[in-house]
Amino acid sequence: MDELKKLKITDPKAALAKAEHYCAYQERAQxxxxxxxxxxxxxxxxxxxxxxxxxxTNFLNEERFAKAYAQGKFNQKGWGKNKIKQGLKFKKVPDVLIKKALQAIPDDDYRLALEAILTKKARTIEEKNNLKRRFKLQQYALGRGFENDLILDILKTSDL
Known part of the structure; x- marks a missing residue:
């Protein structure tokens, strides 16, 4: 099995066909x-x-990849925009496409997702001191990639 993994492809036509299959399977960054x-x-x-x-041939489209990545990480993993941005930067996606991808996430859905994440986390925190409790919630949401001002706004307007 290890020999198969180390198998080299030197024919560009064969590599193109294999790369097309690789890109068709799921969206990829360049x-x-x-x-x-x-x-x-x-x-x-x-x-x-x-x-x-x-x-x-449109097998590879960086803008399409960035939008799919952002939507997927937001919807499936509950990531905030900061974490999504870092993931896209790690994949060397240009800043202009990162910005477009993040703008594709609806603000209302984004805020609702953060509220849901904070509400769910609040149920697991046993801290009685309100200040410490809010700090723990804030740190948790920051770790998920949400923006500090939005987190503070939600914590201020809710009774978590």
Missing amino acids: QEVRDKLYEWGLWPDAVENIIGELIS
């Missing part, structure tokens, strides 16, 4: 595909040609 092509043992000029071909 850097993910580039790393995978290098992992397969392709040369830099072949890698860039394949990336260009994938973009022109």
Whole structure:
């Protein structure tokens, strides 16, 4: 099995077909595909040609990837915009596309999600001191990637 994993692809046509399959399976960032092509043992000029071909045939679309990533992490994992932004930066997505992806998350849904996360967490905190309790909730939400001003606003207007 290890020999199969280390199998190198030197034919650009075969690599393109395999990369198309890789991109069709789920949305990918350009850097993910580039790393995978290098992992397969392709040369830099072949890698860039394949990336260009994938973009022109719309197998690879960085904006589509950024929006899908942002929606997925928000809806499935309950991540805040700061954490999503860091994840996209880690995948080397351009700032302009990160901004577009974050704007695609509806503000009302975002606020409701944060309120739900804080409410759920508040039930598990046994701290009696109100100040310490709110600090714990704030730290938890910050760790999930939500913005401090929004967290404080919700904590101020709710009785958590």
